[in-house]
Amino acid sequence: MSKNLRILLISALGLLLLAVGFGTWLSLQPPKPTGIVSSETRSSGTALIGGPFSLTDHTGARRSEADLQGRYSLIFFGYTYCPDICPTSLSTITQGLDILAESSEAKAAAVTPIFVSVDPARDTIEALADYVSHFHPSMLGMTGSEAEVAQTAKAYRVFYKKVEQADASDYLMDHSSIIYLMAPDGSYLSHFTHATTAEEIAEGLAQQVDPAQTAGS
The missing domain is CATH 1.20.5 (Single alpha-helices involved in coiled-coils or other helix-helix interfaces)
Known part of the structure; x- marks a missing residue:
């Protein structure tokens, strides 16, 4: 070699x-x-949804995240001029709570439905009061200044954007159509989409809501 x-x-x-x-x-x-690890989740794997906010409800009372403590909340962001998605979603929430009440009044009573406006320029306290009166009797309508609404939407990871229409004097609002279920301690539990039925909301609430965890129980 x-x-x-x-x-x-x-x-x-x-x-x-x-x-x-x-x-x-x-x-x-x-x-x-592998891939990009989202900063939207905590180390425990729970979603970073919810947080401090300061708004005014449809009765004129100031509200913050502290007012939601001790109860479950179903939170939806939209606006009163919304032609279809908002009234449909709020009606579905109302029907879902009504269905839940048939099997468990305690569970239904432990949930507060909340409608947060992303159109504070038009959604005055009076407009909200009239609007939410068409849905569940315990529903809270909330609005505020542009900055207050923006802060709240950011806390709940909600997208919204004003859309001008060239052939109309009015405008629409593009926005997320997620219904968030929040726990009595203010943490995120689950969510429903615009496609979720009232029966599915009732079933989801029945599985997640424990009246024993609410204030005064």
Whole structure:
């Protein structure tokens, strides 16, 4: 065997051993997460939804996250001029609570439905009072200044945007159509979508709501 061939074989063997050693080292390393880890979740895996807010309800009373403590909340963001999604979602919430009350009045009574306006320019206290009167009797309508609404929407990860219409004097609001179920301690429990039926809301609430966890129980 020539000297050059021996050198080539020794080099190849060295590279092979290096590759095997590197592969073994990699196999012993802990797996790394793939993709982008969202900052929207806590280390426990729960969603970062909810937080401090300051708004005015449809009776003129000031409200904050402290007022939601001790009860479950069903929170939906929308606006009174909404042509379809908002009235449909609020009607579904109302029907869901009514269905739940048929099987458990205590569970239904432990939930407060809340409608937060993303259109404070038009949704005055008076407008909200008239609007929520068409839905569940315990529903709270909430509004505030542009800054207060923006802060609340940010806390609940809600998107909204004013949409001007070229052929109309009015405008629409694009917005998220998620119904959030919040626990008595203000933490996120679950959510429903615009496609969720009243029966599904009632079933979801029946599984999640525990009246024993509410204030005064």
